[in-house]
Amino acid sequence: MTATLITKANKGLGYETARRLAEQGHTVYLGARSIDRGEAAAAELGARFVRLDVTDNASVEAAMHLIDEREGRFDVLVNNAGIGDLRAGGDGVTAASTLEQFDTNLVGVVRVTQATLPLLRKSENPVVVNVSSALGSFATVTDPESVQYRFRSIVYSATRAAISMVTVRYAQALPEIKINAVEPGLTSTDLIGNAMGQTAAEGAEAIARLATIGKDGPTGTFRERAGVLPW
Secondary structure, three states, rough: EEEEEEEEOHHHHHHHHHHHHHHOOOOOEEEEHHHHHHHHHHHHHOOEEEEEOOHHHHHHHHHHHHHHHHHOOEEEEEOOOOOOOOOOOHHHHOHHHHHHHHHHHHHHHHHHHHHHHHHHEEEEEEEEEEEOHHOOOHHHOOOOOOOHHHHHHHHHHHHHHHHHHHHHHHHOOOOEEOOOOOOOOOOOOHHOOOOEEEEOOOHHHHHHHOHHHHHHOOOOOOEOOEEOOOO
């Protein structure tokens, strides 16, 4: 059975991705900082809760130890945790908020990915999916016709652009693991105040699709439901 870890999976896109993969037969480890919310979400989905704060080394190491004891390896990592204000323009940017967003959105991805490598390398088909955004695509944010052009999220966009580089370089450095970034699409989650876009269930489709690629699947790409996105 495929063992899968999803960060920040107690709500939103992470939760709906966990639901989809559990329905496909994955043993899903639902990562969340809150024990109460994480255990409740895992019980609803038939998943397994693991406490995981992507900004804390000890928390990540403890989560890996738990999965190692139970599974001896795992097959799919979905780096879903992310924070930020998609509308924060020049006046809303501070050094403190910049450090906080990069710590979760970029350093958190590196921290978790590095910690999972020993277990992923024991899989016959290891896959990493980095949940990103078209707000990190230079092509989309400079296109006046795009939705992303209207969101002037300086720091959040910068963290997502950084994820693109991390994805490409990891894919080149670790050819035995398929590593891709995904744009779920504009989704009604707490990042945008649950105010617009598709449902989280719809957004999870693109994530789940990349999480279930076969041994001949792509690596080092940036994708959405419709296909490949420009960097």
